[in-house]
Amino acid sequence: MRQDRGHEDIRLPLASGSRRIHGSVARDLGVAILGGRYMPGDVLPGEIEFSEQLKVSRTAYREAIRILSAKGLVESRPRTGTRVSQRSRWNLLDPDILAWTFESEPSETFIRDLFELRMIVEPAAAALAAERRSGLDLARMGHALEEMGRHGLSTDDGRAADQAFHTAILEAARNGPLIALSSSIAAAVTWTTIFKHRRQGMPRDPMPDHRALYEAIVAGDPEAARRTMTELVRLALADTELALRP
Amino acid sequence: MRQDRGHEDIRLPLASGSRRIHGSVARDLGVAILGGRYMPGDVLPGEIEFSEQLKVSRTAYREAIRILSAKGLVESRPRTGTRVSQRSRWNLLDPDILAWTFESEPSETFIRDLFELRMIVEPAAAALAAERRSGLDLARMGHALEEMGRHGLSTDDGRAADQAFHTAILEAARNGPLIALSSSIAAAVTWTTIFKHRRQGMPRDPMPDHRALYEAIVAGDPEAARRTMTELVRLALADTELALRP
DNA sequence: GAAGTTGTTTACTCATACAAATAAGCTAGA
DNA sequence: TCTAGCTTATTTGTATGAGTAAACAACTTC
Numbered sequence A, B: 001m002r003q004d005r006g007h008e009d010i011r012l013p014l015a016s017g018s019r020r021i022h023g024s025v026a027r028d029l030g031v032a033i034l035g036g037r038y039m040p041g042d043v044l045p046g047e048i049e050f051s052e053q054l055k056v057s058r059t060a061y062r063e064a065i066r067i068l069s070a071k072g073l074v075e076s077r078p079r080t081g082t083r084v085s086q087r088s089r090w091n092l093l094d095p096d097i098l099a100w101t102f103e104s105e106p107s108e109t110f111i112r113d114l115f116e117l118r119m120i121v122e123p124a125a126a127a128l129a130a131e132r133r134s135g136l137d138l139a140r141m142g143h144a145l146e147e148m149g150r151h152g153l154s155t156d157d158g159r160a161a162d163q164a165f166h167t168a169i170l171e172a173a174r175n176g177p178l179i180a181l182s183s184s185i186a187a188a189v190t191w192t193t194i195f196k197h198r199r200q201g202m203p204r205d206p207m208p209d210h211r212a213l214y215e216a217i218v219a220g221d222p223e224a225a226r227r228t229m230t231e232l233v234r235l236a237l238a239d240t241e242l243a244l245r246p
Numbered sequence C: 001g002a003a004g005t006t007g008t009t010t011a012c013t014c015a016t017a018c019a020a021a022t023a024a025g026c027t028a029g030a
Numbered sequence D: 001t002c003t004a005g006c007t008t009a010t011t012t013g014t015a016t017g018a019g020t021a022a023a024c025a026a027c028t029t030c
Helices: A021-034 A047-053 A058-070 A095-103 A108-132 A135-151 A156-172 A176-199 A207-218 A222-244 B021-034 B047-053 B058-070 B095-101 B108-132 B135-151 B156-172 B176-199 B207-219 B222-244
Strands: A074-077 A081-084 B074-077 B081-084
Touching (some): A021 A058, A047 A058, A095 A176, A108 A156, A108 A176, A108 A222, A108 B176, A135 A156, A156 A207, A176 B108, B021 B058, B058 B074, B095 B176, B108 B156, B108 B222, B135 B156, B135 B207, B156 B207
Antiparallel strands (some): A074 A081, B074 B081
């Protein structure tokens, strides 16, 4: 719905493209749970009742529940029913969970926590990237930077380029689990950027910090990469805090 | 036609207890994919064929596929069938995925990558914990440490205590997404510990580093906490590397 | 040739029936 | 009265078949 289908097969064939019923139900329930409509410990209505209420078959409803269960949002047992799990069980870094969280306006605390995580992971990743980057990595970063400069962060293309830049850095770090974090964090970065621009106009030219970071990685200087990435995230956080309390 | 499944289908008789069929199928297929039995891009047999082959109903099989799909392992579309996704889509930090990865002996690279991630996340988390820990946090850490000292790392109880100690630290950092990483990393730590003891005996007394870390957090000294946690992970990595190449 | 049409294959959805599990209530025995 | 064990009722879990919708390929039409 929100995703223009023109570029669909280039990037993010995300859950939004999936118009299957089980996917839609999972998304709706997921958004409801993450938005606090159902609280941890709450018991959902029985399968038959709820699926009728949602106007879908029991089969489709059950498949939706399996999806939520796989992401740690709910647990179901015979006789007891299906209940919302404790927050500590939620897979908060799952890409879908993150997307659903941002469907209903997320709490200020959550956004701060995400930035805290970025502040931990991304500088370290940038340092690793400076040591391990290949020519192809540098080319991808350079291209993304160029696109970003051309479009700015107020367009979809520009934000996609920003995301591609951060993804390229994390992938250059050559660490599988770290790359798994990348899709989550990069996506979150994009959403917070959208937030920023929704609340205020264009806050600040992001290009200088990005270029400095790029130069450090090109130079193969881990400490400079760490330092510039730290600064970049710090500035992004400052902008976001401004947007959060206007 | 009734489906006669004898009592003798091999389901792991461990403490896992009664597992539902869709869960077992998801686990089996997940292990097969993560173990390289199916490669990214491979197309699985059709629903009907494969479910008959596995001796389960299409319902149970489809729910298993939904689970795997929710974790990013497979993607299914009409006409094309269900195919194994690219590795970059796999949700490597999902607790189940990690568990399945360690079912079949994981690659040396993967273990190293996990330690690299620990080295990034845990020292930072320890520093935050030193600033934010409550009395209850300290009590839980202290208790876990005591249990750990009593049982040692060669028993299940001891490893559970070690895991509880690390979990308590990450939870004291008061950051939701970081806590979500905690269950994954803590679990991985446990598995690598099992690995270590499987290959060699008791490598080293882990208590001194753990106590030093605990003291730093009690003292509320972030930098000392960061330093001691770094050292602790470094030593654990050294032990594991010894076990990997004897 | 490019654009639309048809056909075929596959997953997806629905409906129904029955099985298994288990919390809660009940009964029997101390 | 209390507890152990059995029974029952309720809920999820599994099985099966029929029919729908979507994606891709080959074909036809302009």
